[in-house]
Amino acid sequence: MAEDKNYTNNAERPREDEELEIDLMEYVRKLWAARKVLLKAAGIGAVVGVIIALSIPKQYTVEVTLSPESGKSGGGSLSGMAAMLGIGGMNLGSEADALNVSLFPDIVASTPFILELFNAHVTTLDGEVDTTFVAYLDEQKAPWWGAVMGLPGAAIGGVKSLFSEKEEEDGNKLDPFHLTEDQAKKVEAMRKAITADVDKKTGITTVTVTLQDPMVTAAITDTVVVKLQEYITAYRVSKAQQDCAYLEQLYKERQQEYYAAQQNYANYMDANKGVVLQSALTERERLQNDMNLAYQVYSQVATQLQVARAKVQEAKPVFAVVEPASVPLLPSGTSKKVILVGFIFLAVAGASAWILFGREFFENLKEGLNAPQKEMEKK
Numbered sequence: 001m002a003e004d005k006n007y008t009n010n011a012e013r014p015r016e017d018e019e020l021e022i023d024l025m026e027y028v029r030k031l032w033a034a035r036k037v038l039l040k041a042a043g044i045g046a047v048v049g050v051i052i053a054l055s056i057p058k059q060y061t062v063e064v065t066l067s068p069e070s071g072k073s074g075g076g077s078l079s080g081m082a083a084m085l086g087i088g089g090m091n092l093g094s095e096a097d098a099l100n101v102s103l104f105p106d107i108v109a110s111t112p113f114i115l116e117l118f119n120a121h122v123t124t125l126d127g128e129v130d131t132t133f134v135a136y137l138d139e140q141k142a143p144w145w146g147a148v149m150g151l152p153g154a155a156i157g158g159v160k161s162l163f164s165e166k167e168e169e170d171g172n173k174l175d176p177f178h179l180t181e182d183q184a185k186k187v188e189a190m191r192k193a194i195t196a197d198v199d200k201k202t203g204i205t206t207v208t209v210t211l212q213d214p215m216v217t218a219a220i221t222d223t224v225v226v227k228l229q230e231y232i233t234a235y236r237v238s239k240a241q242q243d244c245a246y247l248e249q250l251y252k253e254r255q256q257e258y259y260a261a262q263q264n265y266a267n268y269m270d271a272n273k274g275v276v277l278q279s280a281l282t283e284r285e286r287l288q289n290d291m292n293l294a295y296q297v298y299s300q301v302a303t304q305l306q307v308a309r310a311k312v313q314e315a316k317p318v319f320a321v322v323e324p325a326s327v328p329l330l331p332s333g334t335s336k337k338v339i340l341v342g343f344i345f346l347a348v349a350g351a352s353a354w355i356l357f358g359r360e361f362f363e364n365l366k367e368g369l370n371a372p373q374k375e376m377e378k379k
Helices: 002-033 035-055 077-085 101-109 111-115 133-139 144-149 151-163 165-169 181-193 214-271 278-315 336-378
Strands: 060-068 121-123 130-132 194-198 205-211 319-323
Touching (some): 101 194, 101 205, 133 181, 194 214, 214 278, 214 319
């Protein structure tokens, strides 16, 4: 019985393979018979592909790779310096850094950071445009379908502008708390063009800028990196600078106190030369003690000030630029050839699907819808 079952299964498999081969040959015959339709579809796809490819403006991308130094706790070299100077129990900044590397993308995308780029000076590669970055955004080209889709919004904006003189007057003012509609659009456009990505394992930050002019793209990328470094540096050293400024003021006050005590002692000694009265000796000792105490306080504050100044320098982060910005030579994004081939493929695939399945399905659906009507006519 097992042999009969195996024989039966083996006999069915050639039939299935033969039916599959017949179906494939039938599909090939249908496509060959409709080759003119496929050629027309390929031609239409090529025309559409050329129009789309030529309508999309070229874009250039520049990437800069940064390897930022992790925040210093200040408990290493500064603690050793404090011990050498005889300062004990001084808090030298052992708190954790609230601004870590993982927040760099959020900083770059934040509105205050973007607004700082508005007035960045840019010049196109051909030198025809020499203006600010926010003004350059108006010079960038857009696909024709984007302009068509934006016509309703432009019309509404034009009508609004007739009744909003205040917005036009405040258009040049930058207020992060209250942006105008045009400024908000510019900020969103910049946020899309400028991105930052952080590798969580290595901490390496990659700043990417994509614009339509290679020279502007490189310049803005370099500006973003510089401002990011300034932003992080300002945050890291702000607390240390506050402590240093406080110690500077305290140092001057204690210096004046010491100088005053020293002058009082010197004046008393000049006025009481040769006096051996006990009251005079007691007053001299008191003035001398005041001068020594003022000097001790003045000396301690001076030492703390030196440590605070060193802390400001140590708190500054170091950014190693692994890959600096450079003017790109070739555009980025999908090439025009790929777009052309893609539209030709989609057109031919769509026409083939219609020939093999769509036409028959549509005819069957049409007959199914007309069948009740024909039966009613017969009756």
